[in-house]
Amino acid sequence: xxxxxxxxxxxxxxxxxxxxxxxxxxxxxxxxxxxxxxxxxxxxxxxxxxxxxxxxxxxxxxxxxxxxxxxxxxxxxxxxxxxxxxxxxxxxxxxxxxxxxxxxxxxxxxxxxxxxxxxxxxxxxxxxxxxxxxxxxxxxxxxxxxxxxxxxxxxxxxxxx
Amino acid sequence: xxxxxxxxxxxxxxxxxxxxxxxxxxxxxxxxxxxxxxxxxxxxxxxxxxxxxxxxxxxxxxxxxxxxxxxxxxxxxxxxxxxxxxxxxxxxxxxxxxxxxxxxxxxxxxxxxxxxxxxxxxxxxxxxxxxxxxxxxxxxxxxxxxxxxxxxxxxxxxxxxxxxxxxxxxxxxxxxxxxxxxxxxxxxxxxxxxxxxxxxxxxxxxxxxxxxxxxxxxxxxxxxxxxxxxxxxxxxxxxxxxxxxxxxxxxxxxxxxxxxxxxxxxxxxxxxxxxxxxxxxxxxxxxxxxxxxxxxxxxxxxxxxxxxxxxxxxxxxxxxxxxxxxxxxxxxxxxxxxxxxxxxxxxxxxxxxxxxxxxxxxxxxxxxxxxxxxxxxxxxxxxxxxxxxxxxxxxxxxxxxxxxxxxxxxxxxxxxxxxxxxxxxxxxxxxxxxxxxxxxxxxxxxxxxxxxxxxxxxxxxxxxxxxxxxxxxxxxxxxxxxxxxxxxxxxxxxxxxxxxxxxxxxxxxxxxxxxxxxxxxxxxxxxxxxxxxxxxxxxxxxxxxxxxxxxxxxxxxxxxxxxxxxxxxxxxxxxxxxxxxxxxxxxxxxxxxxxxxxxxxxxxxxxxxxxxxxxxxxxxxxxxxxxxxxxxxxxxxxxxxxxxxxxxxxxxxxxxxxxxxxxxxxxxxxxxxxxxxxxxxxxxxxxxxxxxxxxxxxxxxxxxxxxxxxxxxxxxxxxxxxxxxxxxxxxxxxxxxxxxxxxxxxxxxxxxxxxxxxxxxxxxxxxxxxxxxxxxxxxxxxxxxxxxxxxx
Numbered sequence: 001x002x003x004x005x006x007x008x009x010x011x012x013x014x015x016x017x018x019x020x021x022x023x024x025x026x027x028x029x030x031x032x033x034x035x036x037x038x039x040x041x042x043x044x045x046x047x048x049x050x051x052x053x054x055x056x057x058x059x060x061x062x063x064x065x066x067x068x069x070x071x072x073x074x075x076x077x078x079x080x081x082x083x084x085x086x087x088x089x090x091x092x093x094x095x096x097x098x099x100x101x102x103x104x105x106x107x108x109x110x111x112x113x114x115x116x117x118x119x120x121x122x123x124x125x126x127x128x129x130x131x132x133x134x135x136x137x138x139x140x141x142x143x144x145x146x147x148x149x150x151x152x153x154x155x156x157x158x159x160x161x
Numbered sequence: 162x163x164x165x166x167x168x169x170x171x172x173x174x175x176x177x178x179x180x181x182x183x184x185x186x187x188x189x190x191x192x193x194x195x196x197x198x199x200x201x202x203x204x205x206x207x208x209x210x211x212x213x214x215x216x217x218x219x220x221x222x223x224x225x226x227x228x229x230x231x232x233x234x235x236x237x238x239x240x241x242x243x244x245x246x247x248x249x250x251x252x253x254x255x256x257x258x259x260x261x262x263x264x265x266x267x268x269x270x271x272x273x274x275x276x277x278x279x280x281x282x283x284x285x286x287x288x289x290x291x292x293x294x295x296x297x298x299x300x301x302x303x304x305x306x307x308x309x310x311x312x313x314x315x316x317x318x319x320x321x322x323x324x325x326x327x328x329x330x331x332x333x334x335x336x337x338x339x340x341x342x343x344x345x346x347x348x349x350x351x352x353x354x355x356x357x358x359x360x361x362x363x364x365x366x367x368x369x370x371x372x373x374x375x376x377x378x379x380x381x382x383x384x385x386x387x388x389x390x391x392x393x394x395x396x397x398x399x400x401x402x403x404x405x406x407x408x409x410x411x412x413x414x415x416x417x418x419x420x421x422x423x424x425x426x427x428x429x430x431x432x433x434x435x436x437x438x439x440x441x442x443x444x445x446x447x448x449x450x451x452x453x454x455x456x457x458x459x460x461x462x463x464x465x466x467x468x469x470x471x472x473x474x475x476x477x478x479x480x481x482x483x484x485x486x487x488x489x490x491x492x493x494x495x496x497x498x499x500x501x502x503x504x505x506x507x508x509x510x511x512x513x514x515x516x517x518x519x520x521x522x523x524x525x526x527x528x529x530x531x532x533x534x535x536x537x538x539x540x541x542x543x544x545x546x547x548x549x550x551x552x553x554x555x556x557x558x559x560x561x562x563x564x565x566x567x568x569x570x571x572x573x574x575x576x577x578x579x580x581x582x583x584x585x586x587x588x589x590x591x592x593x594x595x596x597x598x599x600x601x602x603x604x605x606x607x608x609x610x611x612x613x614x615x616x617x618x619x620x621x622x623x624x625x626x627x628x629x630x631x632x633x634x635x636x637x638x639x640x641x642x643x644x645x646x647x648x649x650x651x652x653x654x655x656x657x658x659x660x661x662x663x664x665x666x667x668x669x670x671x672x673x674x675x676x677x678x679x680x681x682x683x684x685x686x687x688x689x690x691x692x693x694x695x696x697x698x699x700x701x702x703x704x705x706x707x708x709x710x711x712x713x714x715x716x717x718x719x720x721x722x723x724x725x726x727x728x729x730x731x732x733x734x735x736x737x738x739x740x741x742x743x744x745x746x747x748x749x750x751x752x753x754x755x756x757x758x759x760x761x762x763x764x765x766x767x768x769x770x771x772x773x774x775x776x777x778x779x780x781x782x783x784x785x786x787x788x789x790x791x792x793x794x795x796x797x798x799x800x801x802x803x804x805x806x807x808x809x810x811x812x813x814x815x816x817x818x819x820x821x822x823x824x825x826x827x828x829x830x831x832x833x834x835x836x837x838x839x840x841x842x843x844x845x846x847x848x849x850x851x852x853x854x855x856x857x858x859x860x861x862x863x864x865x866x867x868x869x870x871x872x873x874x875x876x877x878x879x880x881x882x883x884x885x886x887x888x889x890x891x892x893x894x895x896x897x898x899x900x901x902x903x904x905x906x907x908x909x910x911x912x913x914x915x916x917x918x919x920x921x922x923x924x925x926x927x928x929x930x931x932x933x934x935x936x937x938x939x940x941x942x943x944x945x946x947x948x949x950x951x952x953x
Contacts, residue, residue: 026289040199041192043418045367046451050876053367081192094190098182101845105673106189107196107367107418132884139876141367141419142673144852145884147845 010074014039015083023070029063030054032070033080041081041110045139052138055111056080062118081110090117092158096151104142112138116152126153169686169725170836174754176682180841181692183678185416185671194416197371197388202444205373206235208434209291211281211298212456213273216307216529216869217322220271220280220300227297228283233290236441237298238282238433240268246436248402250427252493254643257500260332260525262493263323267429267436273302274322274491275531276869277456279430284437284445307869311488311526312465322491322527331493332500332525336507336583339518344471344480353554354469358938359462359543362861364536365881368418369449370458372431374438383439384411387431389424390670391710396702397646398427398496399435414700417672421853422536423458424672425712427495430457455874460863461536462939463488464506464543470551476559476566480518481511481582483547487533488526494534496645500525502533505540505632511548512581513592513628513807514570519582529869537853538631539713541915542939545629549919550926550937553625557930563626563923564600571596571628586801589897592628595809595831599626602893603811603829612813616931621816622826623930625923629916631806633834633908634718634901638802650797651715652706653724655684655731657790659776661755661769662694663731668708669720670700674910675842676716680724682838683904687728688735689752690768706793714908717838718804722902723796730792738788739771742781796902804899806907808832810851810916812888816928818950821943823859823925825888832912833895836905843909844892850913851890856882858918858939 006025013019014037021036028047033039033056042065045053049067056065057079084090093116096102103109112135119134131152132145140148170177188194225237249264268279281298285291308314308322314329322329345352366388373386383405387395392412400407417424434447449457468483485506489499503523511519556566571592572579578588605624612622637649651668658664665684671677681695699705708723709715736747739757743750743765750757756764757771774781775788782788798804813826830847837843860880864872873879898905918939926935929950936949947953 024289034199035201038201039192040196041194043196043368044198044448045369046876048451048875048877051367051451085191085193094187097190098186101180101183101186101675101841103186103189103673104675104845104849105367105417105419106185106194109189110192113190128889129885132887136883136885139365139367139881139883141365141421141853141881142849143845144848144850144882144890145887146848146889149884149889 008071010071012073012076012078014078015080025071027070028066029068029070029073030065033065039080039082043107043110045107052115053108053111055114055138057114062114081113093117093120093155096154100147100151100154102143102147102151108138108140112140112148120152120155124156126156128153176686176692177838180839181678181682183675184681184697185677196368196416196418197373197386198448200373200386202373202375205444205446206284206286206441207288207291208437208445208447209283209288209295210279210430211295211300213269213276213278213280215273215302215304216276217305218273218302219305220269220273221303222301223281224299225281228294231294231297233286234283234294236284238268238437240266240270240280243268243282243433243436244270246440247432248404250402250495252495252498254498254640254645256643257332257498257504260493260498260500261326262331263326265492265495267433275529276871277531279433282433282437307529309528309530309865309867309869311486311528314526314528315524329527330524331489331527333523334504334507335522337520338582341480341482341518341520344518345469350471350473350479351555351558352469352471353551353558355551355554355937357466357468357547357550359464360862360940361460361463361533362857363455363458363460363863364421364423366419366421366423369451369454370424370428370431371448372434373444373446374435375444376438376442378442381405381409382411383409383435384413385435386413388417389414390420390672390712391425391647392670392700392702393668393707394647394710402432403436403439412702414670420672422712426459426497426534428457451876452874455863455879456531456871459494459534459536460531461533462543462857463533466543466547468547468551470555472555472559474559476556476561476569478514478516478570481516481548482520483510484522486524486526488528488530490530490532491527492532494532496647497535497640499532499534501535502540506543508583508585509540509544509630512583512585512587512630513572515572516582530865537850538911538915541629541631541911542854542857542918545627545916545919546922549627550922553923564596564605567596567626567628568593587805588801589899590805590807591833591895591897592807594895595807595833596628598893598895599809599811599829599831602831602891608813621818621928622813623816623924623926623928624811624813625920625927627810627916627919629808629912631714631808631908631912631915632803633714633806634798634804635713635715636798636802639713648707648709650795651708651720651723652793652795653720653727654706654791654793655688655727657731657735657768657772659772661767661772662696663688663690664696665724666698666705667720667724668706668710669716670711672711674716674846675839676711678842679717679721679838683721683724684728687725688732690755694755706795714910717906718902718908719796719798721838721906722904723794725904726794726796727792730794731790734789734792735768735771738775738786739766741783741786742766742771742774798901800901804901804907806834806912808912808916810920812920812924814921814924814928816925816946818932821946823941825855828888828890830890830913831893831895832909833897834909835896835907836898837894837896838906846910847892847913848890850911851917852882852887854914854917855921858921858941860940862940
């Protein structure tokens, strides 16, 4: 019924480091990151592209890593929450999340941060409904979202020249 | 001499009452969380389950030969094979007199009784291979009639879910106080009656249920990493049913990705995972996928309530009567049972109000759907929506404002302690004060003006309220008294280490509420050290004191009180040693900011120096000084069965009568959870709780076909609140500390979920009232609203 899956060698950079691995064709990118590379900061919440917990950055664009195969990431530059934290990128956003308690259980948080950072870095304004619209693809069951919106607004206002 | 010393809570630098950040938050923000699925062990196997595609079917034959020979598969268990290793469990408690259920096995043995019930377990080297092989298992079923509607399940000719029980009624209870029938027969009362329907919904924890079990045969030790709220309960349950000593089972709960009551139950797939580890003597991991979560995580609510309320001409409540029929699936959930929610509905309905005549009946019914059990705010949304829904309906009927009718009926703030009509002991509540503060906060008069103005423009806005109570800080009366292995007390240990920092551990657990922050704040204040010098450990039965965990809004009220007392005990130990070292008296000394000081705050010796003297240079101490620098205290509620909180909530909504969509314009909540330890964390609990309440009121529903097929078992089809639709929520507090503890804290985690649905129901009906329409079913979907207004 299911023959041994095809395997392919992929080469990419993950959090700035060159990675080359032999992977099954059917392996999801998030499973590759979590299982093969032990980058467990990206979370699996639904495996069908709805909840946003697995959101990462691929070639500068936020991507649901449960909807992308590892083989599709061949040749790309991938950033996960671990790399963002170590590089310092989005440090003000993480500090604002901390100050506002914009996370409770923390499971949605890595994906939420990637989506929020995308909004902030694209020059999004501190418009609460626009922020809410932007993060609507990231489910949070704990906070009710308000503190997250507060944190994003704080960062935008803090970054304003 | 000096005046009375300042209490712990009044000291100028007290952490209690301050919003300090949570100690775990930075770690979680940097991707360094450790959820169950983040851990991998050598030789680990992965479990996948074949689940019943039928709501009710006899298992005729299972052919697992192709699965067994699939490369990478290590073992396959049918229900019969697994049952050889696990003793059956039955979800009944003795204090719920008459509650019945049938023995359950981890995997269905002869008959599958809900769609999604695990039938076969496959263990393989990867989850993908386990799933491949699960697809190769051939199960022949004989389809049996599915009983889905609890009302039909109660009819005399209905087929039986469990032959041995003789009927599909699991439990019934009636509370009958006063002379209800006489009141409704009077001609000087106005009676309103409605049938309320509360759909099934579920927790949708973003981290699904997960377990990693490992068995070390060398010392017969089962170590379980689990995502859950009650480690010691799991220890007792797994030991009992896997035939191990309790002390041979270690339960570790590190980071938990949301729980909300979902993860405090006994799930067959998890029991099978633990059993497989024991049988195979190697690690086994099971992580539910989202589809499995919808099919097997406990569902909540599922009530049909026929209710009536009588008020006199002044709007004073004269009597309330209702019957609640609730469907709980094919078994009562083990070990907490599925009768608690209905019991709560009987206990809580009408509890905010003065009421003499009250009759309530609950019927808890078996059916062929997934199991129903305790989820955040157990019973509260039903209890509050029924009473406050009828109250606002009655107010409209006699032409009284909804705030006014509450003021006429709420128990007076100076009347406590009192008993509710159902017999609940209520104390330290503040319904009038919270309502008054709410009305000011929301600028009620202005809102009514705007509503009138909007109606002129053909825009249907509504304002709805809820005055509520919440059960928190439960005593043994909740579970322990009925025979469940669930601790009602919690413990805390506080230890001074040589470096001058303190290490604390507690049996309450963290699932994101901020338990760790609360414990750190309390311990830091009680001992007298900076919060940065406090390390906290929870969630490991090997290292924390014995206790119940975090559920029923008990973490702060019970675990916090234990921590306060342990911290004060350590401080007393420190002062005794310090007095000896400094040749002083304990009463002349204090501990402040990590140092032993005199009463004026002059530093005499640092805690680090003191600890090093004790630990390294004991020779410097007099021989008769035998210091202990570690203290453990336990706490349980003894005065009352539960410590109730109260709150007042309101919302303003706009209903689009062409699309049926409800837009929440604003939401306000005034909570009284006693002493607030960390205002930010309490506010966030209230907000998060309200949003889950909004979910149940407007969006979330587990939809079943008539033959018991769950129709929307995916995130795409099951709607949860998303950021764009949610309002900003205004939260304020009244603080009436409970007299049952020194800390004075009550719970706050469930109030929002308990009260928000009632406020929303009232707001929508307020909006629809000019049309002569109303809705009494949740979730209030666009289709149902359009039906209510006669558009479809």
